Amino acid sequence: DTEVTQTPKHLVMGMTNKKSLKCEQHMGHRAMYWYKQKAKKPPELMFVYSYEKLSINESVPSRFSPECPNSSLLNLHLHALQPEDSALYLCASSQRDGSRVGSPLHFGNGTRLTVT
Amino acid sequence: SQQGEEDPQALSIQEGENATMNCSYKTSINNLQWYRQNSGRGLVHLILIRSNEREKHSGRLRVTLDTSKKSSSLLITASRAADTASYFCATVSTGNQFYFGTGTSLTVIP
Numbered sequence A: 001d002t003e004v005t006q007t008p009k010h011l012v013m014g015m016t017n018k019k020s021l022k023c024e025q026h027m028g029h030r031a032m033y034w035y036k037q038k039a040k041k042p043p044e045l046m047f048v049y050s051y052e053k054l055s056i057n058e059s060v061p062s063r064f065s066p067e068c069p070n071s072s073l074l075n076l077h078l079h080a081l082q083p084e085d086s087a088l089y090l091c092a093s094s095q096r097d098g099s100r101v102g103s104p105l106h107f108g109n110g111t112r113l114t115v116t
Numbered sequence B: 001s002q003q004g005e006e007d008p009q010a011l012s013i014q015e016g017e018n019a020t021m022n023c024s025y026k027t028s029i030n031n032l033q034w035y036r037q038n039s040g041r042g043l044v045h046l047i048l049i050r051s052n053e054r055e056k057h058s059g060r061l062r063v064t065l066d067t068s069k070k071s072s073s074l075l076i077t078a079s080r081a082a083d084t085a086s087y088f089c090a091t092v093s094t095g096n097q098f099y100f101g102t103g104t105s106l107t108v109i110p
Helices: none
Strands: A004-007 A010-013 A018-025 A031-037 A044-050 A053-057 A064-070 A073-079 A087-094 A111-115 B005-007 B010-014 B019-024 B031-037 B043-050 B055-058 B061-066 B071-076 B085-092 B098-100 B104-109
Touching: A004 A087, A010 A018, A018 A031, A018 A087, A031 A073, A044 A064, A044 A073, A044 B098, A053 A064, A073 A087, B005 B085, B010 B019, B019 B104, B031 B061, B031 B071, B043 B055, B043 B061, B043 B071, B071 B085
Parallel strands: A010 A111, B010 B104
Antiparallel strands: A004 A018, A018 A073, A031 A044, A031 A087, A044 A053, A064 A073, A087 A111, B005 B019, B019 B071, B031 B043, B031 B085, B055 B061, B061 B071, B085 B098, B085 B104
16 A cells, blocks of 8 residues: 555546546655556656645646645546546655755555546 | 656566666756556655766665766566566656656566
8 A cells, every 4th residue: 555545546537527636645745746647658747736836737738737735635627638638647745845856756556547 | 858768668587587677868867766666556666866876776676877878777686576567767857857767567477
């Protein structure tokens, strides 16, 4: 088991649906990440939150909307997705302070998303 | 793209043999990390090497870094069937941006 919990584990949604992915960590980490991973490909960075503020958006389409309500929670709101958005969505967290650039990422086990 | 390249893409070895995988990257880095991913699961951090280090060991893992060539290698000694997984390098520059390499799929045959 990991210390980063993602729910749901599996999600099937239609192109007109609105759904949310949730991620939670209680390690006191102040940086949280969303990655998208297609089969047999590396994870692709989507968003980074640092101290609950969005610090990086890798030109992700607006149909993906991240939210960080507090230091332990990270959400990814989904709306009007396309079938090509089907993938494993991974959440990760890491320590974040001035002396620790690039502390290791702790990943959840992901949400397997299928868009029909 | 800031993504690194790994080779080989796939590697199949017998249990007990050593496995070596290589990572090349394009930008200057603060550190480089290696991760393992079992099928359908999240990634697990294995080892971190800073830009001013050349070699690091952790158990059966040995990592080297050559910043002049922008390359790193991961050696797994005395491999076990449980080492079967995909392995990714991740480069970290400033701003806590992690970019993963293309990955090596390792199969260890019992």
